[in-house]
Amino acid sequence: MNPLKKLAGQTAxxxxxxxxxxxxxxxxxxxxxDVLNTTQYGVYSDLYTYVAYIIMVYSFGMETTFxxxxxxxxxxxxxxxxxxxxxxxxxxxxxxxxIFSPTIASLLGYEGKAHYIIxxxxxxxxxxxxxxxxxxxxxxxxxxxxxxxxxxxxxLVIVLQIFLLGICPKIHEGSFLPVLKPLVDLFxxxxxxxxxxxxxxxxxxxxxxxxxxxPILQIRFRINWQAFKPMFWYALPITITGIAGITNERLDIxxxxxxxxxxxxxxxxxxxVQGIYGASVKLSVLMILGNQAFRxxxxxxxxxxxxxxxxxxxxARVFHYFVIAAVIVFVGVSVNKEFIATELLRSPEFREALxxxxxxxxxxxxxGVYTNFAIWFKIIDKTIFGAYFALTGAFIxxxxxxxxxxxxxxxxxxxxxxxxxxTMAVVxxxxxxxxxxxxxxxxxxFLYLLAGILAVYVxxxxxxxxxxxxxxxxxxxxFVLVGVVFLVExxxxxxx
Numbered sequence: 001m002n003p004l005k006k007l008a009g010q011t012a013x014x015x016x017x018x019x020x021x022x023x024x025x026x027x028x029x030x031x032x033x034d035v036l037n038t039t040q041y042g043v044y045s046d047l048y049t050y051v052a053y054i055i056m057v058y059s060f061g062m063e064t065t066f067x068x069x070x071x072x073x074x075x076x077x078x079x080x081x082x083x084x085x086x087x088x089x090x091x092x093x094x095x096x097x098x099i100f101s102p103t104i105a106s107l108l109g110y111e112g113k114a115h116y117i118i119x120x121x122x123x124x125x126x127x128x129x130x131x132x133x134x135x136x137x138x139x140x141x142x143x144x145x146x147x148x149x150x151x152x153x154x155x156l157v158i159v160l161q162i163f164l165l166g167i168c169p170k171i172h173e174g175s176f177l178p179v180l181k182p183l184v185d186l187f188x189x190x191x192x193x194x195x196x197x198x199x200x201x202x203x204x205x206x207x208x209x210x211x212x213x214x215p216i217l218q219i220r221f222r223i224n225w226q227a228f229k230p231m232f233w234y235a236l237p238i239t240i241t242g243i244a245g246i247t248n249e250r251l252d253i254x255x256x257x258x259x260x261x262x263x264x265x266x267x268x269x270x271x272x273v274q275g276i277y278g279a280s281v282k283l284s285v286l287m288i289l290g291n292q293a294f295r296x297x298x299x300x301x302x303x304x305x306x307x308x309x310x311x312x313x314x315x316a317r318v319f320h321y322f323v324i325a326a327v328i329v330f331v332g333v334s335v336n337k338e339f340i341a342t343e344l345l346r347s348p349e350f351r352e353a354l355x356x357x358x359x360x361x362x363x364x365x366x367x368g369v370y371t372n373f374a375i376w377f378k379i380i381d382k383t384i385f386g387a388y389f390a391l392t393g394a395f396i397x398x399x400x401x402x403x404x405x406x407x408x409x410x411x412x413x414x415x416x417x418x419x420x421x422x423t424m425a426v427v428x429x430x431x432x433x434x435x436x437x438x439x440x441x442x443x444x445x446f447l448y449l450l451a452g453i454l455a456v457y458v459x460x461x462x463x464x465x466x467x468x469x470x471x472x473x474x475x476x477x478x479f480v481l482v483g484v485v486f487l488v489e490x491x492x493x494x495x496x
Contacts, residue, residue, distance in 0.1 A: 028158060028161055028162075031161065031162065031165055031166055032044070032165075032197075035165050035166070035169075035193065036193050036194070036275075037275075039269065039271045039272055039275060040193050040194055040275070041274075041275030041276075041278060041279065041350075042257070042270075042271035042272060042273070042274035042275035042278065043110070043194050043271065043275075044194045044197060044275075044278070045253050045274055045275060045277075045278030045281075046108075046253060046254060046257065046271075046274060047108075047116060047120065047194070047198075049250040049251070049253050049254055050108070050120075050254075051120055051123075051124065052246045052249070052250045053243060053246050053250070054093070054097075054124055055124055055127055055128070056239060056242035056243050056245075056246055057089070057093060057239065057243070058086065058089065058090040058093060058124055058125075058127065058128035058131075059086060059127075059128055059131050059239075059242075060085065060086060060089060060235055060236075060238075060239050061234075061235035061236070061237075061238025061239045061241070061242060061383075062082040062083075062085060062086050062131070062132060062135075062231075062235055063082075063131055063132065063134075063135040064235075064238055064378065065078075065082055065231050065234050065235040065238065066078050066079060066082045066132060066135050066136075066139065067135070067138075067139060068234060068378065068381070069082075069230075069231055069234070070139055073227070074227075075139070077224060077227055078227075078231070079132060079136055079218070079219070080218070080219050080220050080222065080223075080224075081223050081224055081227055081228040081231060082132055082135075082231060083132035083133075083216075083219035083221075084219055084220065084221045084222055084223045085223060085228065085231075085232070086128050086129075086131060086132060087128070087129060087219065087221055088221075088223075089128075090124065090125050090128035090129065091125065093121075093124075094121040094122065094124060094125040097117055097118075097120075097121035097124075098117070098118050098121050101114040101115075101117035101118050101121070102114040104117050105117050115195070116194070116195075116198065119195075119198045119199065119202050120198060122202060123198070123201055123202050123205050126205040126206065126208060126209065127205065129208075129209065129216060130208045130209070130212050130216070132215075132219065133212040133215035133216055133219075134146060134149075134212070136215055137215075149208065149211045149212070152207060152211070153204045153205065153207065153208065154204075156200075156203065156204035156207060157200050157201055157204040160199070160200035160203055160204065161196065161197060161200045164188075164192075164196035164199065164200060165193070165196050165197070168184050168188045169188075169190065171184045171188075172184055172185060172188050172190060234381065234383055235383075237383040237384040237385075237386055237387035238383050238386060238387075240386075240387040240390065240391065241383070241386040241387050241389070241390040242390075243390075244387070244390030244391045244393060244394035245390050245393070245394075247393075247394035247397055247398065248367075248390070248393045248394060248397045248417060248420050248421065249367075249417075251394075251397060251398070251401070252277075252397075252401060252412075252413030252416065252417070253274050253277065253278055253281075253413075255398075255401045255402075255405060255413070256270065256273055256274050256277055256405060256410075256413065257270045257271060257273070257274045258270075259401065259402060259405040259406055260273055260405055260406065260409060261406055264406075264409055265352075265409065273409070273410070275350070276349065276350055276352050276353050276410075277353050277356070277410055277413070279350040279351075279353075280341075280350075280351075280353040280354055280356055280357055280360075280410075281360060283333060283337055283340055283341060283354070283357045283360075284333070284357055284360040284361050284364055287326065287329050287330065287333070287361050287364035287365060287368070312436075312437060312438045312439060313439065315372075315375065315438050316438050316439045316440050316441065318372065319369075319372045319373075319438075319440050319445070320440075320441055320444065320445065322368060322369075322372055323369070323445040323448055323449070324448060324485060324489065326365045326368050326369075327365070327448045327449055327451070327452040327485075328452075328481075328482055328485065329361070329365075330358070330361045330362065330365055330452050330456070331452045331455050331456055331478060331481060332478050332482075333357065333361055334357060334358040334361060334456040335455070335456060335459045335460075335474050335477070335478055336471070336474050336475060336478060337354055337357045337358070338354065338471075339471040339474065339475070341354055352410075353410040355410070355411065356410050356411050356413075356414045358456055359411065359414030359415065359417075359418060360413075360414045360417065362414075362418050362453075363414060363417030363418045363420075363421055364417075364421075365449070366418060366421035366422045366424075366425055367417075367421045369421075369425045369445075370389075370421055370424045370425040370428055373425055373428040373429045373432055373440075374386060374389070374428055374432075376428075376431075376432040376435055376436035376438070377428075377431075377432070377435070379436060380435060380436060382435065385428075385431060389424045389427055389428050390424070392423060392424060392427065393420040393421060393423065393424040394420070396416065396419055396420040396423055397416050397417065397420045400412070400415060400416035400419055400420070401413055401416045404416065448485075455481060459474065459477060462474065
């Protein structure tokens with residue numbers, strides 16, 4: 001089978017649970033912005049930023065490490081060693097999070113909310129426990145099973161949140177199915193909002209253990225330290241890279257709350273600003289999902305193809321089509337952001353930061369470019385370079401936000417993201433061409449990106465009083481542009 005078609009197919013399958021899940025989560029944004037106020041949404045965004053950091057420590061880069069050592073050594077032993085280490089590390093951290101939960105909650109500004117920390121500690125522990133079983137499914141080329149398990153989780157999260165946040169309050173008030181009020185009142189707590197989002201995630205994640213019990217037990221929870229030692233040193237830079245990467249992706253929400261002068265936006269607290277910005281970030285999620293689906297499929301693909309003499313040309317073609325897909329997403333979301341926001345962000349106050357969306361998308365696009373360029377140091381076992389590049393990006397992110405947030409507010413994190421990922425991509429490309437040359441066609445990639453930016457800029461002037469006419473026109477123009485790209489690339493696609 002054509003390797004590019006295989007990669008594209010697996011990327012699509014891996015992307016189904018993520019893309020469909022996030023699409024359905026878009027609908028949850030509608031629920032969240034209807035039920036929660038901007039302050040509560042800020043708390044939710046803040047907490048899950050910390051979660052993103054901690055999960056990097058829990059997984060310790062062992063998924064990528066497993067792929068590398070499964071291809072160069074004993075796959076079963078690599079799986080057991082990686083899974084055992086993640087289990088012991090995550091258990092140790094979660095137990096400590098639970099023990100010190102009151103102190104941690106107080107330090108984060110959530111006095112009396114220790115249950116936030118306890119519940120999230122359990123969610124993170126489950127995520128870590130199933131990380132290697134999911135990686136094994138990817139290694140064994142079982143994307144359908146991977147997708148089904150993820151989809152079940154997504155559906156459970158959505159159903160539970162709709163029930164707890166949308167239906168239970170109405171039953172409790174007696175405005176819907178009053179016959180169920182005595183039953184609902186046994187467990188429903190009206191003051192809960194963010195809590196029910198966390199509870200829904202906790203219950204849904206518990207089902208992962210049921211689905212993956214067999215591969216979990218295959219880990220055996222014993223470590224062959226002699227075989228694990230090189231895995232640890234391979235994974236350590238990946239962990240540093242991941243933590244620095246989360247800094248580039250998620251620290252902006254925390255920094256907005258800490259660095260923005262109170263009253264910068266009249267009538268809004270900094271937690272309100274965090275909530276409004278967090279809602280706008282949701283509109284860039286398609287680019288994030290595309291990057292995630294690509295990474296799920298590409299890591300095992302790149303490792304298995306690395307020894308092929310045609311690997312550099314193959315990797316260059318993968319990059320070419322990745323850029324095309326990313327530019328299409330950038331144009332589609334940027335041009336239609338008002339329409340998307342109107343449908344998803346029910347409260348108008350959540351739409352105040354929509355101007356950041358195109359800039360956020362460009363930053364995420366460069367993140368995907370970096371992901372493509374970064375394969376070289378994983379293939380040649382030089383993951384320390386990944387740590388160097390990611391730490392460089394984190395330094396730029398923190399520094400840029402520190403100087404820009406007090407001056408320009410919402411838009412600062414987007415500018416910082418573009419600068420960080422662009423720098424990482426350029427530096428990674430430069431070093432990569434010395435160690436593992438790949439003939440990327442950067443000229444064509446740049447032209448596609450430039451064309452996309454021009455299209456977004458020009459169509460930004462298309463504004464009609466009749467929005468029911470403007471939105472369909474922009475949608476049609478978007479599809480026309482996609483058709484033009486297909487026509488330009490048709491001959492190349494037919495040759496592949």
